[in-house]
Amino acid sequence: MNSLRFRVLLLALAAALPLSSLAAQIVAGRGDWRTYSTKNFDIHYQRADFALSRRMGAIAERVHEKLEPKYKSGANRPQVILATSLDTVNAFASPLGMDRGVLFLEHPRPADFSRFDLWLELLFTHEYTHILTIRFQDAPILMA
Secondary structure, three states: OOHHHHHHHHHHHHHHHHHHHHHHHHHOOOOOEEEEEOOOOEEEEEHHHHHHHHHHHHHHHHHHHHHHHHHOOOOOOOEEEEEOOOOOOEEEEEOOOOOEEEEEOOOOOOOOOOOHHHHHHHHHHHHHHHHHHHOOOOOOOOOO
16 A cells, blocks of 8 residues: 555545544444434434424435435445434434444424524535545445
């Protein structure tokens, strides 16, 4: 493996490790987790977020239909984790290890955020674009 490829791969792995351990601390093992599977995604959510998981499923499929033909990434059944147990709104995504995105979503109250679905679609589109554009396929610098 040439030196540049090795350094890029090492940097990518180093960047991904803190994110995966952070997600494991926040969402693994606690609560009543369920999975809602759509045509292209598995959406993991707490039982109380049943309705949110369905909204996210519709959004994810709509975004996938728009973006996948353009990027032709071959994304492999991305895992979307809806984490609503924190008082924060943020997200991250990575194709390293598996295609996954974690969306940290504080529960919206009725009328608090009237454009919540639009915001959720923008957040998901942003994170999903990371998965589609960072995949190893057609990235010769990252391929052995």
